[in-house]
Amino acid sequence: NLAERKKIPELKSQLKKIKDSLTPSEKIDAAQKVDRKTRERLASLGYISNVQVIKKKHFGIHDDVKILLPYINKTEEAWELYKGGKGDEGIKLLRKIIEERNNMDLAYKSLALIYDAKGNTKEAIAILEQGLGVLPSNYGIFIFYMELLISAKKYDKVITSFEKMSIREAGYDPAIWNNLGVAYGKKGDFEEAIKTFEMALSLDDELPGLNNNLADTYYLHGLQLHDSFVFSQCFKYYKKAIELDSQYAAPYLGLGLAYRK
Numbered sequence: 001n002l003a004e005r006k007k008i009p010e011l012k013s014q015l016k017k018i019k020d021s022l023t024p025s026e027k028i029d030a031a032q033k034v035d036r037k038t039r040e041r042l043a044s045l046g047y048i049s050n051v052q053v054i055k056k057k058h059f060g061i062h063d064d065v066k067i068l069l070p071y072i073n074k075t076e077e078a079w080e081l082y083k084g085g086k087g088d089e090g091i092k093l094l095r096k097i098i099e100e101r102n103n104m105d106l107a108y109k110s111l112a113l114i115y116d117a118k119g120n121t122k123e124a125i126a127i128l129e130q131g132l133g134v135l136p137s138n139y140g141i142f143i144f145y146m147e148l149l150i151s152a153k154k155y156d157k158v159i160t161s162f163e164k165m166s167i168r169e170a171g172y173d174p175a176i177w178n179n180l181g182v183a184y185g186k187k188g189d190f191e192e193a194i195k196t197f198e199m200a201l202s203l204d205d206e207l208p209g210l211n212n213n214l215a216d217t218y219y220l221h222g223l224q225l226h227d228s229f230v231f232s233q234c235f236k237y238y239k240k241a242i243e244l245d246s247q248y249a250a251p252y253l254g255l256g257l258a259y260r261k
Contacts, residue, residue, distance in 0.1 A: 024179050071100070072104075077093065078093040078094045087114055090110075094111040109128075112148070116151075125149065136165075142161075143179070145161065146176070146183075155186045158180065175200075178197065178213065181194075181200060185216070190224060193217045194221065197213055208241045211240045211244065212237065214237045215235075215237035215241065215255075216254055218237065219231065219258055231261065234258050238255040
């Protein structure tokens with residue numbers, strides 16, 4: 001029995017460290033095309049058919065680049081105000097931009113970034129929800145929203161938001177799937193987490209953080225089930241993460257703990 005090989009307090013401590021190490025995808029970046037096999041897999045699970053991107057049908061003078069450019073410049077000005085120590089002025093300007101032009105995604109993201117940096121994650125999440133209400137297909141807002149929900153430990157909301165999403169990038173971007181897997185893992189639903197991380201890897205299997213997340217999840221699930229076979233799957237992904245990035249510390253820690261079991 002795997003669980004009996006260590007004292008319970010030590011095991012709980014190690015489990016907590018591994019579980020806490022599951023990381024959202026701030027640094028996961030990919031824009032790869034999906035091969036036919038992966039696309040068929042996504043379709044069979046119902047994900048591609050559910051991704052319905054809302055397209056704008058009518059364009060007017062407000063969409064003219066000459067109209068948009070001043071708002072873009074003002075958004076950059078607001079960010080510079082924040083970086084210059086004038087955060088309140090930056091917030092005020094960004095709110096004014098959103099009030100005048102509510103489909104400026106950069107304004108929502110910049111405002112949420114400022115609130116989050118100031119420690120007000122709740123308000124940052126509210127801003128992104130406002131943005132998604134206007135721009136439900138916006139990838140940048142959605143991925144940032146998922147990451148902040150994970151940071152706020154609102155894992156159920158990550159999952160329900162994903163189920164309601166209308167983001168085409170789910171068909172080819174592993175970052176969205178990684179965040180979803182993290183949410184399942186943090187909830188202790190390791191079976192769903194494994195499925196989701198494997199989906200992410202089917203889109204890009206050369207992301208060290210993603211491989212490490214899947215390894216951690218196999219580690220935890222194997223201990224949870226007292227199943228040595230499930231547990232043994234973690235070794236493959238820890239080693240893969242190290243192979244991809246020899247300077248990445250997390251998989252060395254996980255692999256070391258796994259060998260001690």
